[in-house]
Amino acid sequence: MTFVWLILFSILAFFVWAALHELAHGLAAKLLLGRGTIVHYKLYPHFTPSGRFVFAEASWGSLSAKALEPLVRAKTMLAPRIPDIIGAILFPFTAPLDFSVWWSILLAVLAGGALVDLFVGSLGIAPDSDLRAAASTLYRSPWKFRIIGFSIIAISAGIFLLRSFL
Numbered sequence: 001m002t003f004v005w006l007i008l009f010s011i012l013a014f015f016v017w018a019a020l021h022e023l024a025h026g027l028a029a030k031l032l033l034g035r036g037t038i039v040h041y042k043l044y045p046h047f048t049p050s051g052r053f054v055f056a057e058a059s060w061g062s063l064s065a066k067a068l069e070p071l072v073r074a075k076t077m078l079a080p081r082i083p084d085i086i087g088a089i090l091f092p093f094t095a096p097l098d099f100s101v102w103w104s105i106l107l108a109v110l111a112g113g114a115l116v117d118l119f120v121g122s123l124g125i126a127p128d129s130d131l132r133a134a135a136s137t138l139y140r141s142p143w144k145f146r147i148i149g150f151s152i153i154a155i156s157a158g159i160f161l162l163r164s165f166l
Contacts, residue, residue, distance in 0.1 A: 005105045012106075013113035018056035019043050021080040021117055025130075026058045028079035032072045052126070070137045077134040080121060081149070087114020088156040095163035115153050122149030 022041050042057045068076060091111040097104035124131030124142050131149075135142040 002099060002105065005102050006109065009106050009109040010113075013109045013116075014055075015043060016110060017113040017117045020083045021121075022056050022058035024080040024083055025076055028076045029068075032075055033068075052128075074134040074137040077130040077137070078145075080130065081118065084114045084118040084121065084149075085152060087111050088118060088152050091115060091156045092159035092163055095160045115156060118149050118153055122146045122153075 019041075022043060026041070040059060042054075045053070045055050046057070047053055048057065087110075091108075091114065094104070094108040094111050097107065099105055099108070121129075121131055122145065123129075124135075124146065126132070131145050132142050135145055
């Protein structure tokens with residue numbers, strides 16, 4: 001039964017973190033631009049009109065991310081890292097929970113979803129990914145952001161494992 005809960009909660013975690021990720025972009029745009037007209041969220045995997053596959057998407061007002069001033073664009077693109085880092089901090093605290101209880105599995109999977117979102121965001125494979133957009137806007141190497149993201153993941157997972165076995 002634990003395996004069934006794990007699978008069901010993993011599917012739920014995908015949609016939760018897709019929503020948090022896109023809401024972070026929208027909130028950053030609203031706070032930084034002073035205008036918060038969010039046109040729409042698509043919180044499911046789909047193809048954009050240009051034919052690119054995305055897991056979720058947010059668009060705000062009539063502005064595209066490329067039309068923003070550089071510092072605002074970088075902050076907007078990096079905004080989803082804030083809930084990811086909060087989840088990475090909380091993840092090790094789920095280690096001593098009793099995983100024979102459904103809510104313990106739910107908490108661990110939801111917190112672990114932050115690590116997955118941070119990992120995927122740190123890869124920055126697509127040329128127009130959040131990480132590459134922020135790095136190019138700030139004239140920084142994307143590897144600096146990747147190393148920071150992967151380090152946070154390693155520390156969080158390491159503490160989780162230490163707490164699990166000690």
